[in-house]
Amino acid sequence: MRPRDFSLVCIGQLLGLAALEAGLCATPAVLVSLGAESDASLVFWTGLSQGAAAGLAIVAIPVWGRVGDRMGRARMLARAQAGLAIALALMAFARSPWQVVLARALQGAFAGTTPAALALVAGGGDGARRMGWVQSYGLAGAVAGPLLGGLLLPFIGPATLFLGGASLCAVLAAASWSVREELVSTAPRAAAGSARLYAAASGLSFFRALEDPLLPVLARALAPASWIALAGAGLSVSRAVQALVSPWWGRECRRRGLQFILASSALGAGLFTGAQALAGTPATLLIVRAALGFFAAGAVAALYAAAGESGERRGEAVAWTASGLRLGGALAAGAAGPLAAVLGIPGTLILAGAGVAAVPRLVFRREDKEEACVVSCSTGT
Numbered sequence: 001m002r003p004r005d006f007s008l009v010c011i012g013q014l015l016g017l018a019a020l021e022a023g024l025c026a027t028p029a030v031l032v033s034l035g036a037e038s039d040a041s042l043v044f045w046t047g048l049s050q051g052a053a054a055g056l057a058i059v060a061i062p063v064w065g066r067v068g069d070r071m072g073r074a075r076m077l078a079r080a081q082a083g084l085a086i087a088l089a090l091m092a093f094a095r096s097p098w099q100v101v102l103a104r105a106l107q108g109a110f111a112g113t114t115p116a117a118l119a120l121v122a123g124g125g126d127g128a129r130r131m132g133w134v135q136s137y138g139l140a141g142a143v144a145g146p147l148l149g150g151l152l153l154p155f156i157g158p159a160t161l162f163l164g165g166a167s168l169c170a171v172l173a174a175a176s177w178s179v180r181e182e183l184v185s186t187a188p189r190a191a192a193g194s195a196r197l198y199a200a201a202s203g204l205s206f207f208r209a210l211e212d213p214l215l216p217v218l219a220r221a222l223a224p225a226s227w228i229a230l231a232g233a234g235l236s237v238s239r240a241v242q243a244l245v246s247p248w249w250g251r252e253c254r255r256r257g258l259q260f261i262l263a264s265s266a267l268g269a270g271l272f273t274g275a276q277a278l279a280g281t282p283a284t285l286l287i288v289r290a291a292l293g294f295f296a297a298g299a300v301a302a303l304y305a306a307a308g309e310s311g312e313r314r315g316e317a318v319a320w321t322a323s324g325l326r327l328g329g330a331l332a333a334g335a336a337g338p339l340a341a342v343l344g345i346p347g348t349l350i351l352a353g354a355g356v357a358a359v360p361r362l363v364f365r366r367e368d369k370e371e372a373c374v375v376s377c378s379t380g381t
Helices: 003-033 039-071 073-092 097-109 113-121 127-176 194-209 215-222 227-256 258-278 282-308 311-362 366-379
Strands: none
Touching: 003 039, 003 073, 003 097, 003 113, 003 127, 039 073, 039 097, 039 113, 039 311, 073 097, 073 113, 073 127, 113 127, 113 282, 113 311, 127 227, 127 282, 194 258, 194 282, 194 311, 215 227, 215 258, 215 282, 215 311, 227 258, 227 282, 258 282, 258 311, 282 311
16 A cells, blocks of 8 residues: 555544544534433433444444445545535534434444445555554544544534534545555455454453443542542543554564464453452552553454455455444443442453453464464465
């Protein structure tokens, strides 16, 4: 891939996800202005809009991934960015809560910027490193978006914020259409199938996301007077570390092998997930969260790199992986409360850590390891 095109894909991830996340910050304000003034009404419409987007995205992303393998991943990237532009524009002109829900549903139906970008850069021997950079830029956009939205919303209002994001995404879609895609025809190399990648991504995301609703409870126990700030800092430090180290993990996937990176990073992420229950001070919790972000980035990078080795069907494999990550997070949101009520906070964190550490067994079977050994020995690597 040409350096210009690779830079364009990375910048598109940064700006596109920042525009999306900034717009999501304005959604509650829009709903309140449209009549959802009570707490119960606001929670209902916010949850319905988020559920519509997430549910359709889980189904649509694999479909678009398969289409991308046939028609071109650059086109799928441009399509997803154009769909996001339309959805944000519709949010700006919504006149009822139902129109907000429909706009979010449209966004979910046309979702797929990250899977398309990852599949686009995955070809060639340096694909894992490039995928790591794309993930890093996307995480940076997801972190910067809410901050930008919170700063701009009081001054420009929700409609202007949505229209600004829509215009930016439209420009990104036009720029992505010009990306030259290198059609690299390579056979899969000891690659896991889409079904196993889907199961592994769902499992990893489920057990990883179980601890998210528990973080405010941990923060309140450690810092009763400033627990909201501590919970926000814990979430931010983890994401920031993930954004910083994703390119490094992508490079290590190529140097040390996907199986080793996935096993070691999942083990580290599992240990530090459980270690949150032992944090005795706010500083300790932040250190543990930073370490958790470091190893979680490796596990996600290895899963995407494994999908990227699926030859000409890598777009579909990457899409299934992304869809699995979304599904696991959605399921965890509903399961965290009941599990914590039965197992307690420490028990739930230990369960989550054990589940994360067990994910590598879902990806590579014994025959995959034997095949990888045969390939390595026959090529002298």
